[in-house]
Amino acid sequence: QSVLTQPPSASGTPGQRVTISCSGSSSNIGSNYVYWYQQLPGTAPKLLIYRNNQRPSGVPDRFSGSKSGTSASLAISGLRSEDEADYYCAAWDDSLSGRVFGGGAKLTVL
Amino acid sequence: QLQLQESGPGLVKPSETLSLTCTVSGGSISTGSYFWGWIRQPPGKGLEWIGSIYYSGSTYYNPSLKSRVTISVDTSKNQFSLRLTSVTAADTALYYCARGNDYGGNDDYWGQGTLVTVSS
Numbered sequence: 253q254s255v256l257t258q259p260p261s262a263s264g265t266p267g268q269r270v271t272i273s274c275s276g277s278s279s280n281i282g283s284n285y286v287y288w289y290q291q292l293p294g295t296a297p298k299l300l301i302y303r304n305n306q307r308p309s310g311v312p313d314r315f316s317g318s319k320s321g322t323s324a325s326l327a328i329s330g331l332r333s334e335d336e337a338d339y340y341c342a343a344w345d346d347s348l349s350g351r352v353f354g355g356g357a358k359l360t361v362l
Numbered sequence: 363q364l365q366l367q368e369s370g371p372g373l374v375k376p377s378e379t380l381s382l383t384c385t386v387s388g389g390s391i392s393t394g395s396y397f398w399g400w401i402r403q404p405p406g407k408g409l410e411w412i413g414s415i416y417y418s419g420s421t422y423y424n425p426s427l428k429s430r431v432t433i434s435v436d437t438s439k440n441q442f443s444l445r446l447t448s449v450t451a452a453d454t455a456l457y458y459c460a461r462g463n464d465y466g467g468n469d470d471y472w473g474q475g476t477l478v479t480v481s482s
Binding site for chain 2: 308352356
C-alpha cells in the first residue's frame with residue numbers, strides 16, 4: 253500500500269485532456285513539493301514536473317502540475333499516443349523522514 | 363551531459379549482501395548541492411525509494427529498509443554505492459541510481475537500471 257494514492261489507470265483519446273490525481277496527507281503533499289515522473293515501457297523514469305508545477309527543459313507545455321491541500325494532479329492536454337506510459341507522483345514525507353511514491357497510474361491512449 | 367550507470371552482480375543469494383555501484387560521468391559527483399540516490403522497481407510493480415546521500419555526506423533511508431541499507435560516496439572514483447544486507451526474494455527488482463535536486467525528488471538524471479535477482 254503506497255503512502256500516496258493514485259488511480260491505477262487512466263485513459264483518453266488522442267487530443268483529449270486527461271488528469272491523474274495523487275492524494276496524500278499533511279505530512280507529505282500538504283507540506284512539501286510534489287514531483288511527477290513518466291515511465292515509458294522498458295525505460296527509466298523521466299522527470300516530468302518538479303516542485304508542484306515546474307516543467308524541466310524539454311518537457312512539452314501539454315504537461316502541467318497543480319497542488320491543492322493534500323492532493324495534487326497531473327494534467328495532460330492534447331493527448332498523443334506517445335504519452336502512453338506509467339505516471340508516478342512523489343513527495344517528501346516529514347513523518348517518515350523519507351521520500352514516498354504513489355503506486356503509479358497507467359495511462360492508455362485509446 | 364551527465365550520465366549515470368549502475369553496475370553490480372545480477373544474481374544474489376538469499377541472506378547475502380547486495381552491492382551496487384553507480385558511476386557518474388560528464389560531471390563531478392562532488393560539485394553542486396545534489397542528492398545521489400537509489401530507487402528500485404520490483405518486476406511489474408511501482409517505484410520504491412531506497413535512500414539518498416546528500417553532497418554533504420548526510421544520508422536518508424527508507425524507514426522500511428533502514429536497518430539493512432548503506433549508501434556511500436567515493437569522490438575519487440566519481441561513484442556512489444548501495445549495500446543492502448540480508449536480502450530475500452522480495453528484494454528482487456530493477457535498481458536505478460539517480461541525481462536528485464530536492465529532498466522529495468526532482469531527479470533529473472537516471473541510470474538505465476540494473477536487474478538484481480535474489481535466488482539460490
